[in-house]
């Protein structure tokens with residue numbers, strides 16, 4: 545079939561394949577959530593309702609995209625690990641990134657009312673996204689360890705910061721100055737001696753983020769493909785994503 549004289553413009557649409565045989569990590573991050581959290585009255589430093597909306601949206605994404613084996617979330621971000629051999633959308637970069645970002649965003653809006661029954665959305669939230677390609681399991685392990693360490697560092701800072709402001713009566717400028725150059729031990733000490741807060745006793749989700757992992761259901765075969773095990777998504781808050789985590793779940797890092 546001959547194209548119209550206009551059809552040549554199609555040639556300007558270039559292919560954008562992701563490298564074959566690489567692990568894909570897609571990280572989404574709330575756009576201007578500093579403002580979004582203020583406008584929707586999130587509690588500081590952590591709002592459990594807000595974290596539950598993020599977890600619910602990520603779970604929906606994993607239910608829709610079976611090649612996502614693991615996801616990790618904290619604050620306004622979520623990272624998704626796709627299996628190395630995924631053929632999702634023929635590994636087209638923009639197609640994967642835009643559909644995951646838009647599906648996550650609409651799931652966030654979809655799940656919002658359940659967790660914020662008394663707070664209607666004041667405006668539509670949005671998320672940005674990127675895909676990083678990692679050649680080996682080592683980088684994937686280190687990637688998730690990096691995000692989880694970041695959660696801990698940020699949470700310790702934010703918890704101490706807001707204790708100084710909310711309970712200690714400091715201005716935000718003063719609180720920043722108090723914390724400047726402090727090591728983590730000193731922040732623990734400020735929390736405990738001044739405010740009676742034992743950091744280690746805070747909810748695991750605040751300190752370690754949310755891990756959603758596709759686990760093998762022992763002894764059960766997939767209904768559609770009997771050569772495969774049945775997988776179920778489980779939400780873990782207390783796991784360290786360290787060597788013991790990965791070693792117990794070798795299926796996450798196979799081809």
Ligand SMILES: Nc1nc2c(ncn2[C@@H]2O[C@H](COP(=O)(O)OP(=O)(O)OP(=O)(O)O)[C@@H](O)[C@H]2O)c(=O)[nH]1
Pocket residue numbers: 573574575576577578579581582586587588589590591592594595619620
């Ligand atoms: N109060 C409160 N704020 C939160 C919570 N989770 C995320 N936020 C806000 O979301 C921000 C997330 O950090 P960033 O992603 O660096 O900042 P951002 O405003 O989203 O900016 P961009 O991502 O660059 O668009 C935090 O700085 C907080 O202001 C929460 O549980 N409670």
Ligand SMILES: [Mg+2]
Pocket residue numbers: 573574575576577578620
């Ligand atoms: Mg953000």
